[in-house]
Amino acid sequence: MKTKVVSTVLTGAFALVVTLILFFVNVIVAQLPPLRIDLTSTHQYGLSEATHKVVGRLADRLKIEAYFTRDLPAPYNGHAAYLRDMLEEYAAYAHGNLTFEFIDPGTDEARKREIMMKGIAPLQIQEVRDDQIGIKQGFMGLVITYGTRKETIPVVRDVENLEYELTSVIKKLTASELRTVAFTAGHGEIAPQEKMQRLRAELSKNYGVVSHDFATAKEIPSNISTLVIVGPTEKWSDEHLFALDQFLMKGGTVAFLLDDVKVDFHKLSEAKDMDHGLYDILAFWGVKPEQDLIVDPHCSHINLEAQQGPIRMRNTVKYPYISAVTNLNREHILTKDVGTLSLPFLSSLSLASNIPNLTHTVLARTSDKSWQEKAPYDINPLERKVRPQAAVSGPFSVAVAVTGKFASFFSNKAGKEDAPDYLKDSAKVMKESPETRILVVSDSSLAQDELSNPDDTVFVTNVIDWLAQDSEMIKIRNRGLSEKPIAELQPTVRQILRYANVLGVPLLFILFGLGRWQWRKARLRNFKL
DSSP: HHHHHHHHHHHHHHHHHHHHHHHHHHHHHHHHHOOOOOSSTTOSSSOOOOHHHHTTOOOEEEEEEEOSSSSSTTSSTTTTHHHHHHHHHHHHHHOOOOOEEEEEOTOHHHHHHHHHTTTTOOOOEEEETTTTEEEEOOOOOEEEEETEEEEEOOOOOOOGHHHHHHHHHHHHOOOOOOOOEEEEEEESOOOHHHHHHHHHHHHHSEEEEEEETTTTTOOHHHHHHEEEEEOOOSSOOHHHHHHHHHHHTTTTTEEOOOOOEOOTTTTOOEEEEEOSHHHHHHHHHHHEEOEEEEEEESSEEEEEEEEEEEEEEEEEEEEEEEEEEEEEEETTTTSSSSOOEESSSOOEEEEEEEOOEEEEEOOOOOOOEEEOOOOOOOTTTTSSOOHHHHOOOOOOOOEEEEEEEOOOOTTTTOOOTTOOOOGGGGGGGGOEEEEEEEEEEEEGGGGGGOOOOOHHHHHHHHHHHHHTTTTTTHHHHHOOOOOOOOOOHHHHHHHEEEEEHHHHHHHHHHHHHHHHHHHHHHHHHHOOO
């Protein structure tokens, strides 16, 4: 009896000691930053190093108010919990400078009106309850305050890009001055306010976005850090090229998104070469756009409508003039995590290897099966394209990054007697740039709302960050991109893999059964012996 009592006391004491140890371990661990192991390739479920840096350098208190209605129906029912976990991790790396609270407006109409005054509109969400379909009004928005500055995220629809959205806002609020990105105008360029609203909205999260019209002001203002040239259709004059050249000589950066062949995207009936006047200056810096079209069997599909008697039929066909570019440079930050770029009516880029002080890096190439087509072009989508024997075959470079010290295109033309007024005084012409960057893509559709896919927009936004030498957000933005496509396989390999998937598993079970049957027979034979 005495032994039983001692055993019970010892067991209770042991349980108490273990409980106390676990309690104190939990108290200590609760004071440490959250430790998570994220095994996804893009670290989808942990904060990035860029976010750690942004919140780690907060100099003042930042407050986040999360207005979330409770018990929202699917697919939004888990957003609040996901956001709370994320904000706890933000706060852990902010060293006490970030606080947050969740506010449920409930049924209080006055509070709802107050929330709407802050820029957060209610959502009408369909829900099923008691076998009845109804509509529930809910709020899912954030208000971020830093000092006297305030920004709003009206709706948290997608948690996959939530870190990027939130870190972008924090970075914008805490920046002493935003860099300025300018889209050029005056040469028939695509207007950002008309056909590039998605890209413009994305850039506005981290930059001041303006237009610079060369028709009204040739000299580029000093506050502009990056120029974006999208699809010019009229020739640049020498005076405008000089302003562009000197902008680069001062350390500015430039993105060239160019079309070398003009195509009517809606009719798909005519294509002709175009002269935008940028060929010579780009060739001087080692990248020469060619006037050709690339035909690529590794391509996207388009929908075609055709009238067959009284019925209007819609067919989906492969269109080899819209390259699905997956041959990307996986070593470069701009294309490391991008899936597929959908680029219509590409022209090739030729590179020079003897340009001093410059490094040329190819970011994207067409497939090995692509070939070059010269004018006249036949872009009829119903025409079956066959590679001519004499055609130059791919892959072709279609996106190139250039870094280093650029020489002025006009350095040998300045100071001559017959030089125009802007080149008379050679002392005022800068001859060489500091370390800077340009990027050339032989397609302007990357930036357009109607023609681009999500990966295209991510790529162009990454390009602007890279040109502005502000790459903190690139790794965050690359999360949640489209699935990486499987490399194209030969028909025989596809058939082998298909039958292996269909017949392989049943055959393995049969072989396993036969093996086990033979093993049992052998055991029985040994047992009898």
